[in-house]
Amino acid sequence: MNFESYSDRGVLTAVALVNALTPGEAGGRPLALPAVGAERTALAEQAEARVTGRRPRLDPAVVEGLCRLAAQLRRVFEAAVRGDEDAAARRLNALLREYRAAPQLSHHGGQRWHLHFHSPGAGHAVGQAVSCATALAAIVGSHGAGRLGVCAAEHCDRVYVDTSRNGSRRFCGPACLNRTKMAVFRARQVGAGGRAGPPRGGG
């Protein structure tokens, strides 16, 4: 499935920011948000680079704004995973109001007309907030909150957006999928005396 292309970057950014800037567990290991400003800045810059391919230079106030946004976005994913679509929708509406989403067609720099979601004077963190909240709102509005997920693997709470055709994704990535398959295989082996072959990789 391909979500509306205009919101793809907002979707990818939301996932990257939540997974880099909210503490919890990742792939079986505890994940802390560093207290040191320089380390937080590096995490935020890497998260954005994962989406755009370019590493930005972010000042500390922007980084704190992105950390706050990441925590707010995580609560949307958590509401969705609880099956509470009402709460996910209300949280997204609250973000759209707080960050003053203001869709406007723009054609600066010789580009053709394209849609911006924030007012021209908004700072970087606000711009990212509006584009993430708008993108997730478009998904919930078109496909339902069930497309927003938190990894189902043991000791992992990283988030994802499910773009599979049938909405069957359960893990943040291949590593957690394979880790879970291996755990199930080992548990079966103990039960069956080790006769089965190992699990195959794949999606």
Ligand SMILES: [Zn+2]
């Ligand atoms: Zn995971």
